[in-house]
Amino acid sequence: MFPLTVENKHVAQLLLSTGTCPRCIFRFCGVDFHAPYKLPYEELLNELQKFLETEKDELVSEVPNPPPKKIRLQELEDGIDGMDNLSQNGEGKVSIIEDGSIASKNSNLNVCNVCLGILQDFCEKEFIKKVCQKVEASGFEFTNLVLSISFPPQLSVREHAAWLLVKQEMGKQSLSLGRNDTVQLKEAYKWITHPLFSEELGVPIDGKSLFEVSVVFAHPETVEDCHFLRAICPDCFKPAKNKQSVFTRMAVMKALNKIKEEDFRKQFPCPPNSPKAVCSVVEIECAHGAVFVAGRYNKYSRNLPQTPWIIDGERKLDSSVEELISDHLLTVFKADSFNFSSSGREDVDVRTLGNGRPFAIELVNPHRVHFTSQEIKELQQKINNSSNKIQVRDLQLVTREAIGHMKEGEEEKTKTYSALIWTNKAIQRKDIEFLDDIKDLKIDQKTPLRVLHRRPLAVRTRIIHSMETHYVDEHHFRLSLKTQAGTYIKEFVHGDFGRTKPNICSLMDVTADILELDVESVDVDWPPALDD
Amino acid sequence: MANEPETPVAASAAEPAVPSLVDRYFTRWYKADVKGKLCQDHCILQHSNRICVTLLSGSHVVLQSGKAIKSISYQISTNCSRLQNKVSGKFKRGAQFLTELAPLCKIYCSDGEEYTISSCVRGRLMEVNENILHKPSILQEKPSTEGYIAVVLPKFEESKSITEGLLTQKQYEEVMVQRINATTATS
Numbered sequence: 001m002f003p004l005t006v007e008n009k010h011v012a013q014l015l016l017s018t019g020t021c022p023r024c025i026f027r028f029c030g031v032d033f034h035a036p037y038k039l040p041y042e043e044l045l046n047e048l049q050k051f052l053e054t055e056k057d058e059l060v061s062e063v064p065n066p067p068p069k070k071i072r073l074q075e076l077e078d079g080i081d082g083m084d085n086l087s088q089n090g091e092g093k094v095s096i097i098e099d100g101s102i103a104s105k106n107s108n109l110n111v112c113n114v115c116l117g118i119l120q121d122f123c124e125k126e127f128i129k130k131v132c133q134k135v136e137a138s139g140f141e142f143t144n145l146v147l148s149i150s151f152p153p154q155l156s157v158r159e160h161a162a163w164l165l166v167k168q169e170m171g172k173q174s175l176s177l178g179r180n181d182t183v184q185l186k187e188a189y190k191w192i193t194h195p196l197f198s199e200e201l202g203v204p205i206d207g208k209s210l211f212e213v214s215v216v217f218a219h220p221e222t223v224e225d226c227h228f229l230r231a232i233c234p235d236c237f238k239p240a241k242n243k244q245s246v247f248t249r250m251a252v253m254k255a256l257n258k259i260k261e262e263d264f265r266k267q268f269p270c271p272p273n274s275p276k277a278v279c280s281v282v283e284i285e286c287a288h289g290a291v292f293v294a295g296r297y298n299k300y301s302r303n304l305p306q307t308p309w310i311i312d313g314e315r316k317l318d319s320s321v322e323e324l325i326s327d328h329l330l331t332v333f334k335a336d337s338f339n340f341s342s343s344g345r346e347d348v349d350v351r352t353l354g355n356g357r358p359f360a361i362e363l364v365n366p367h368r369v370h371f372t373s374q375e376i377k378e379l380q381q382k383i384n385n386s387s388n389k390i391q392v393r394d395l396q397l398v399t400r401e402a403i404g405h406m407k408e409g410e411e412e413k414t415k416t417y418s419a420l421i422w423t424n425k426a427i428q429r430k431d432i433e434f435l436d437d438i439k440d441l442k443i444d445q446k447t448p449l450r451v452l453h454r455r456p457l458a459v460r461t462r463i464i465h466s467m468e469t470h471y472v473d474e475h476h477f478r479l480s481l482k483t484q485a486g487t488y489i490k491e492f493v494h495g496d497f498g499r500t501k502p503n504i505c506s507l508m509d510v511t512a513d514i515l516e517l518d519v520e521s522v523d524v525d526w527p528p529a530l531d532d
Numbered sequence: 533m534a535n536e537p538e539t540p541v542a543a544s545a546a547e548p549a550v551p552s553l554v555d556r557y558f559t560r561w562y563k564a565d566v567k568g569k570l571c572q573d574h575c576i577l578q579h580s581n582r583i584c585v586t587l588l589s590g591s592h593v594v595l596q597s598g599k600a601i602k603s604i605s606y607q608i609s610t611n612c613s614r615l616q617n618k619v620s621g622k623f624k625r626g627a628q629f630l631t632e633l634a635p636l637c638k639i640y641c642s643d644g645e646e647y648t649i650s651s652c653v654r655g656r657l658m659e660v661n662e663n664i665l666h667k668p669s670i671l672q673e674k675p676s677t678e679g680y681i682a683v684v685l686p687k688f689e690e691s692k693s694i695t696e697g698l699l700t701q702k703q704y705e706e707v708m709v710q711r712i713n714a715t716t717a718t719s
Binding site: 446452 | 552553557579581582583585619620621622624658659661663670674677678680683685
């Protein structure tokens with residue numbers, strides 16, 4: 001069923017004769033259901049012509065008989081030339097063509113003067129197929145996708161010009177045309193292309209999908225169409241650091257909302273002129289949103305940094321906790337890069353025992369995202385087999401909220417440690433027993449000298465919740481402690497030049513030093529433990 | 533947790549089997565006879581992260597037996613007190629900038645003698661030791677740790693050059709030997 005009615009005839013005739021494609025004509029006639037747009041271009045063109053042919057005596061009363069087809073075409077071409085001249089003058093006066101018969105694409109309807117080809121070839125199956133080929137070649141695994149289409153800003157200018165033209169024409173019929181009475185270009189484009197993409201790729205389009213296919217169109221020929229707006233509304237086009245061009249879609253839309261009709265018409269032809277070429281596709285890109293993997297790690301080496309230790313381009317220590325875990329994930333998920341974060345961290349020479357420390361890894365632009373829990377278990381095994389310096393457990397896929405859990409763990413949750421302490425004075429069991437009875441000891445720690453070069457100078461109050469001593473010999477004992485998050489254990493033992501008070505030295509009145517430190521537990525119950 | 537210690541340690545050694553805190557992380561530098569004043573020797577501990585701690589060297593006059601400290605003051609001039617030093621942020625803005633000979637504090641002894649302690653390194657003053665204000669005896673009891681005078685952060689570009697005017701441990705020991713010889717020679 002052809003969607004246009006008698007009411008639409010004048011507008012349709014006007015638009016067609018000034019170089020607007022059938023689908024754009026539908027939009028300006030307020031056709032707001034999908035089906036008509038999906039019909040093939042040729043068919044639409046024919047139907048439109050037929051529609052305009054009928055009752056043509058309503059349109060033209062001067063010509064008594066319709067001239068034969070050949071002559072009609074000739075007159076048409078003459079009419080076209082004349083018409084082009086008129087539109088270039090920007091006067092907006094158009095002579096109505098006697099016969100709407102435009103037989104082939106080699107007429108003035110080569111490239112639509114409003115959509116610049118977007119609703120012509122660029123929404124048809126052939127183009128969609130080309131895009132889908134690129135998507136498939138990109139090597140991403142996906143079960144749905146979101147389409148992100150970017151049109152050149154000058155389309156808004158042409159849309160505006162066409163709208164003014166249509167409004168004027170409808171005014172002659174005493175009809176009004178509001179902004180919302182026409183269908184937006186992007187809407188119509190989505191109506192047509194979404195089902196085509198879905199069919200070709202075999203997956204649904206879902207606005208919430210993490211897999212994004214972006215197509216960017218440009219039309220270099222008409223780039224300067226927008227420039228006149230800057231003279232009239234300069235404050236819409238302030239240069240910003242990130243933007244390549246000041247004429248962004250947002251800025252252009254803003255200016256079009258502001259500009260007065262008369263001012264616009266003076267500067268831009270209504271109807272817009274016909275371009276020589278269609279839009280070009282600047283890029284077709286695929287990207288997948290980040291996925292998150294969490295777990296807990298144990299560290300068994302006293303010679304392994306958390307992150308790569310590189311000074312002046314030279315690596316000081318082989319590998320790092322984050323690399324030993326993330327490198328495998330990077331490979332399997334086929335991601336571009338990763339961001340490793342953990343619930344606190346330990347020094348190079350400190351082991352992490354017990355249940356381990358929670359961590360989360362953000363995998364950026366992963367090409368593979370679907371894994372069964374069995375596959376994740378195998379991945380965990382692979383990581384564990386590859387190194388005896390670290391081990392991971394509870395490896396699992398999590399959501400972005402994961403990061404929040406971890407930071408919470410870093411700042412709020414208690415940790416327990418075990419330290420091997422040396423004393424200069426000879427000690428007996430009774431000399432250390434009193435430490436077992438101290439509960440919730442408040443200590444003040446100035447920023448340790450060893451991190452002062454990269455941390456602000458401050459005093460931090462922390463609590464040592466409890467301690468447990470184990471006598472070793474006259475100059476050594478083991479100390480287990482449970483402390484508030486953010487406590488510097490080493491400094492609590494040796495005092496850091498007296499800048500942590502009280503400390504083991506001051507409590508015992510000896511000179512003490514820490515020989516070994518282990519993290520026994522990080523008291524965060526996240527990520528959820530998995531049965532192995 | 534009755535774990536055996538991993539590394540074998542000498543059971544009754546007064547010294548640990550591993551180097552001390554200072555030896556692990558700091559390099560010792562010295563300046564003898566600061567400002568030309570005999571035996572007013574200073575020690576600078578430079579951390580591997582470039583931060584410097586200014587202390588009295590064990591051979592400093594004030595640390596010799598018989599000297600009693602009456603008080604210590606960080607008011608080095610009418611308008612400047614090192615206690616007013618305020619540092620903020622990761623980049624330590626607002627710190628008082630010190631040159632090598634900038635005074636850090638004045639030590640007043642009960643015998644009437646007054647000694648000025650100098651920075652010995654260029655950089656931003658991080659903090660001065662307020663513990664010795666309240667208990668000056670710490671300076672004499674623990675001169676190489678708790679009795680430190682000040683913490684200074686040199687400019688990143690100057691991390692290496694600031695020690696150019698200072699003596700290494702070995703050079704310092706030689707100076708001490710010469711000093712003793714000179715003393716015994718004159719006696």
